[in-house]
Amino acid sequence: METKTFNLLGNFSYSRLEKYLSCPYAYKLSYVDGNFVSANSLAIHVGTLLHKVNEYICLSIINNKKIDYDKILDFIDNAGVTDVSLDMFSEKKDSGIKGVNILKREFFEEWFSTNTKSSKSMKQKIDEFKERIHDLENEFKNSDWEPYKVEDPFEFKFNGVTFKGFIDRIDKHKVTGALRVIDYKTKDAKFNEKELTTPLQFVVYAMAIMNKYGQTPESFIYDLPLIGEKQEGGTKGFIARGEKKMSSILESIEKEDYKPTPSPLCYWCNFCCNNSNAVAPYNKMCKYYSLWTPTNKTFEVNCKYGSLFILKP
C-alpha cells in the first residue's frame, strides 16, 4: 500500500494531535495563528514537581546511588523557596519548579478544596504521595524490571512529518531485554476504558522506541502518582489503529479543516470568555464556544460556525 507523505511544517507531538482532536479551531488558534498561552494551573505545577521527584529516584537507581529521601521531602515542600535541588543526575534543570510552600499560597482555595473527582484536596493527595515515597524504589527491588531511560528524548518522521518529544521513563527487563513505557499523569481519577483503547500518546511512543531502539515495547503503563494507581494503555492492535488515526488527523490538518467543535470543554478552553481562568486577549479569540457551565448544562452555543449571529462579541 502506498504511504501518503504530508506537507506539514514544524514539529508535531501527540499533544498537538490531541489538540486537533479536541477542537480543530483551538488547534488553528494555537498552532496556525501562534497563540500559545502559558498555562498556570495547580495541576500543571504539581505534575512538574512529581515528575522531578520520580526522575531523581529512577536516575539514582540507574546510577547506583543511595536515594536521599530527606532531600526529596525537603524538595517537595521547599522547591523554589530554598536552594534544595534534585538535579544531581539530570540534564533537565529544576529551576522554576514550585514546591508545596509556594503552591499552597498561590492556589490557596484549590489547595484545600475537596470539590474534586477523588473528593480529596491537593493537600491530602500530596501528603499521601509523601507517605508512599518509598514505593517506587521498592517496586524495582522485587521486580525483573529496572529503570533504563528517564526523560528520554526522541525524534522520528511519520509520513514526512517530524515528531519530537520526551518519554517520562523506559524500563528494561533484566532477563529478556524487553522494554516497557511509563508515563506519569497527575490525574485525580483513573482513565476510563475508552481512553485506554488507542492512546495516541503511546502510539507515538511506540514509533519513537522502534525508531530509536529497534523494538516495540512490551507494555505501556500510565502511572498516576497522586492517587497511587497504575493502568495499562493500548488494547490488541492499537498501534496499527493509532497509525491510521494519525494519518487521518494529519490529512485533515493538511486540508486546513478547522471547524470548531464546541462542547462542555469550552468552559476550560483558553480561548473562551466563559472560562474565568482564561486571560486577555486570548479569552476573546473564539466566538463559537458552548454556553455550557457546571450550573447551566446547555447544548447552546454562542455563535454557530458560518453564522453571523453572535450573542456576545
Ligand code: SF4
Ligand atoms: S472555546 Fe470551544 S469551540 Fe472555541 S476554540 Fe475553544 S474548544 Fe474550540
